Amino acid sequence: MIRLYDFGIDVQTYADLGKQNAFPSIHRCPHCQVKRTLYRHGYYERNALMGQEAYRIWIARYRCTICQKTVTVLPTFLFPYFQYTIWTILPCINERLSFLLDKGTRSSRFFPTRQGVYFYMRRLLSNLPWLRWFFQTKGKRILGLSDEPLVQAQEWIQKMEEVCLEVSVK
Numbered sequence: 193m194i195r196l197y198d199f200g201i202d203v204q205t206y207a208d209l210g211k212q213n214a215f216p217s218i219h220r221c222p223h224c225q226v227k228r229t230l231y232r233h234g235y236y237e238r239n240a241l242m243g244q245e246a247y248r249i250w251i252a253r254y255r256c257t258i259c260q261k262t263v264t265v266l267p268t269f270l271f272p273y274f275q276y277t278i279w280t281i282l283p284c285i286n287e288r289l290s291f292l293l294d295k296g297t298r299s300s301r302f303f304p305t306r307q308g309v310y311f312y313m314r315r316l317l318s319n320l321p322w323l324r325w326f327f328q329t330k331g332k333r334i335l336g337l338s339d340e341p342l343v344q345a346q347e348w349i350q351k352m353e354e355v356c357l358e359v360s361v362k
């Protein structure tokens with residue numbers, strides 16, 4: 193399981209700190225829900241592509257002593273459009289996409305913070321190639337995605353829900 197964590201620093205600082213970053217403690221297992229501190233059982237190195245820059249960064253992995261399952265903590269800067277507000281807005285985007293793809297059959301809906309929805313939707317749409325790259329690095333096979341950007345965006349939202357991304361906010 194992936195857990196997003198806001199380290200409150202930029203990618204350069206995170207990369208420089210390496211394993212000395214202030215990795216969070218996880219006091220409850222998100223798999224079996226046991227209230228026990230997960231132990232950090234290692235790190236792995238990965239690339240972080242930020243615009244034109246590539247960084248090598250260390251990612252911490254935790255393991256639950258009860259169920260033996262692991263949790264990976266990813267810094268939120270790896271998700272350019274995944275500020276935590278995205279999680280409140282994602283369902284709205286999804287709804288908006290459904291509406292756009294299904295025009296005429298539904299009456300117009302009310303979208304809270306309309307501008308926010310458009311902002312995140314644009315960001316999501318402009319990040320479609322990045323999303324493909326991200327899921328590939330996670331070893332997910334991406335097959336049969338639509339060439340139609342709006343349809344593809346919906347397919348991605350579904351995938352994101354499937355991998356159980358979790359947001360932890362300080």
Ligand SMILES: [Zn+2]
Nearest residue numbers: 221224256259
């Ligand atoms: Zn557990």
